[in-house]
Amino acid sequence: MRLKCTVNGEAQEVDGVWEGESLLYVLRERMALPGSKNACEQGECGSCSVYLNGNLVCSCLVAAGQAEGADITTVEGLAREDGLHPIQRAFVEAGAVQCGFCTPGFVVATHDLLRRNADPSEMEIREALAGNLCRCTGYTKIVDAVRLAAERLELERRQA
Amino acid sequence: MEFLQPSTWEEALAAKAAFPDAVPIQGGTDVMVEMNFDRRRPDVLLDLGRVRELADWASDAGSLRVGAGVTYARVIAELGAMLPGLALAARTVGSPQIRNRGTVGGNLGAASPAGDSHPPLLAAGAVYEVASAARGARRIPAHEFYLGPKRNALEPDELIAAIYLAPAAGGQQFAKVGTRNAMVIAACSFAVAVDRSARTIGTGIGSAGPTPLQAPDAERYLAGVITDEGLWESGRLPDEAVLERFGALVADAARPIDDVRATASYRRHALTVMGRRTATWALRDGR
Numbered sequence: 001m002r003l004k005c006t007v008n009g010e011a012q013e014v015d016g017v018w019e020g021e022s023l024l025y026v027l028r029e030r031m032a033l034p035g036s037k038n039a040c041e042q043g044e045c046g047s048c049s050v051y052l053n054g055n056l057v058c059s060c061l062v063a064a065g066q067a068e069g070a071d072i073t074t075v076e077g078l079a080r081e082d083g084l085h086p087i088q089r090a091f092v093e094a095g096a097v098q099c100g101f102c103t104p105g106f107v108v109a110t111h112d113l114l115r116r117n118a119d120p121s122e123m124e125i126r127e128a129l130a131g132n133l134c135r136c137t138g139y140t141k142i143v144d145a146v147r148l149a150a151e152r153l154e155l156e157r158r159q160a
Numbered sequence: 161m162e163f164l165q166p167s168t169w170e171e172a173l174a175a176k177a178a179f180p181d182a183v184p185i186q187g188g189t190d191v192m193v194e195m196n197f198d199r200r201r202p203d204v205l206l207d208l209g210r211v212r213e214l215a216d217w218a219s220d221a222g223s224l225r226v227g228a229g230v231t232y233a234r235v236i237a238e239l240g241a242m243l244p245g246l247a248l249a250a251r252t253v254g255s256p257q258i259r260n261r262g263t264v265g266g267n268l269g270a271a272s273p274a275g276d277s278h279p280p281l282l283a284a285g286a287v288y289e290v291a292s293a294a295r296g297a298r299r300i301p302a303h304e305f306y307l308g309p310k311r312n313a314l315e316p317d318e319l320i321a322a323i324y325l326a327p328a329a330g331g332q333q334f335a336k337v338g339t340r341n342a343m344v345i346a347a348c349s350f351a352v353a354v355d356r357s358a359r360t361i362g363t364g365i366g367s368a369g370p371t372p373l374q375a376p377d378a379e380r381y382l383a384g385v386i387t388d389e390g391l392w393e394s395g396r397l398p399d400e401a402v403l404e405r406f407g408a409l410v411a412d413a414a415r416p417i418d419d420v421r422a423t424a425s426y427r428r429h430a431l432t433v434m435g436r437r438t439a440t441w442a443l444r445d446g447r
Contacts, residue, residue: 001163019163020195020205041196043189043258044343055233055260061192062261063185065163066209109256130342131255 005070007031008077019065024048026064027074035075035104046132047105050074056112058131075104078111086156087111087149096145098136105132110146118157119150162204169213172319173293175206180316182206186214186229187261189254190270214265214321224327225289228265228320235264243325244445245280245332245351252276252336255343265320268305271312271371274421278306278372279351279364280334286325292317299324306371330354331445333438336366337422337430347422350410350434354442359383359392361439368414368427375413375435382406382439397443407435 003017003026014030022041027033027050036059037047043058050059051073059074078085084092087110097103106129113120113128120128125146126139134142164182166172176182182204185191194200208214214229217239224242226235232250236259240247246264253259253276267277268288281302288305291297294317305313314320334351338344349366361383363375385402386392397403416427 018161020161020201022192022196042193043254046255046257049257056257057261058257060196061188061258063163063188063192063195063205063207065165065205066185066188066207068165112256127342128256131257 001065001068003064003068005067005072007033007072008074017064019063021064022060023050023052023062023064023067023072024059026067027059027072033074033076037101037104039101040133043131044133045102045105046109046129047102049105049108049132051108051112056109073108075108078107085111086152087114087145090149090152091142091145094141094145094148096137096141098134102132102134102136106134106142110149113146114150114153118154120146161202163207164204165207165210167210167212169211169291169321170293172206172208172211173291173317176319177293177317179204179206184208184269184319186263186266186269187231187258189258189262190266190272208265208319219327222326223324226264226323226325228268228322229263230265232259232262232264242327243280243284243332244328245284245334245353246277246325248332248334249276249280249336249349249351252334252344252346258343264323268312268320268323269314271306271310273306273309273369273371274346274349274367275372276334276336276346276349276366278302279349279366280332280353281323281325282364282372282374283351283353283362284325284328284332285353285362286323288323289321290314290318291321292319297321303374309370328353329358330356331442333442333445335434335438337434345421348414348416348427348430348434350431350438352435352438352442354445356392359387361386363410363413363435365410365414365431367421368416368431370415373413373415375410378406378409378413378435381409386443397440403436403439404432406439407432407437410435 048059183202214227217226235250267275336349346367348368351364353362365373411428411431416424
């Protein structure tokens with residue numbers, strides 16, 4: 001099939017897509033957007049997290065055909081023109097990135113959490129990130145990074 | 161592979177009639193796993209994600225009609241006050257990413273004995289509406305829907321339309337045992353629904369038998385004691401021994417096996433405990 005959708009604000013059109021392949025495969029292999037990572041392919045690890053029509057989803061569980069006409073935002077779409085998104089900067093500064101493979105998924109899931117809850121408690125952070133697995137950090141520094149990002153974004157809002 | 165994407169219920173039923181082997185897909189949280197791992201390569205995939213009629217819920221003459229395409233996230237956000245048992249179970253499904261996509265209808269279609277929706281739906285006496293192009297709609301009570309492991313009462317040309325159930329008329333609770341708090345398939349689970357208008361107790365057992373099960377002896381026993389001792393009126397809790405007996409009767413109704421997630425004896429033990437605890441909470445909730 002020919003798949004048409006919007007990814008990170010740009011209209012995309014790709015030919016030769018098999019309807020049953022995952023949106024993750026389309027993003028990585030057909031649109032050259034390798035930010036979303038392919039790990040478990042069963043929705044367990046969250047490393048392929050993207051926004052699909054404004055909802056946080058595992059792109060490995062969306063059939064390509066289901067993404068026809070959809071509005072998709074990947075981790076590549078979060079960075080700003082002047083560099084990293086404050087969430088990404090907070091992950092680097094807090095030491096929440098070790099091997100880095102899970103990081104894009106955590107960044108997108110954190111973005112979804114903070115747009116709904118500007119000042120989450122530790123419990124709320126852990127609940128919101130329960131679908132994202134990290135085998136390096138032990139999560140403590142990821143929770144620190146989310147808090148730091150929340151503070152930075154709050155500061156930004158006050159200055160705006 | 162043929163990929164069908166109806167946008168109305170009528171088109172969806174026509175597609176299922178034309179291709180009875182078509183595999184319906186909603187949130188993809190089960191079907192895509194099987195496709196990604198090459199365990200299933202359907203000739204026809206029937207995407208129900210655009211069928212508007214499935215994505216709505218409505219209140220009608222004291223009953224709720226929840227479309228088969230309503231996601232767990234929406235059950236929690238929009239139906240939590242009316243359907244607390246189902247919402248509690250929905251909260252334990254997967255992760256935010258999974259709850260944003262997965263649907264109650266998909267859970268029914270997969271009919272896994274471990275599906276989290278089944279126990280609260282059994283406990284609340286839900287009725288499922290299924291339909292075909294040829295014969296129209298019919299209703300199947302939840303307790304007649306599950307025929308075996310991953311087998312349900314749907315005919316090849318039928319699709320699941322909606323779930324009917326009454327808003328809670330008393331406390332409803334759900335408990336689930338697994339290896340962690342998120343992203344877990346139940347080792348076993350249990351739901352209880354207290355109906356203070358009908359003066360009945362409903363139960364649902366998950367992941368401890370070839371299908372989701374009810375515990376009719378436990379239901380009758382607890383409702384009987386509450387009636388005999390005047391506890392519907394007084395709002396007092398039954399004695400601890402009564403709640404323990406209820407838990408034991410719940411475990412007796414299970415037909416568990418040893419498998420990768422738990423042993424049969426552990427499942428029975430866990431059901432004894434979950435039965436007692438959830439009944440205590442549910443009776444306390446709705447006083």
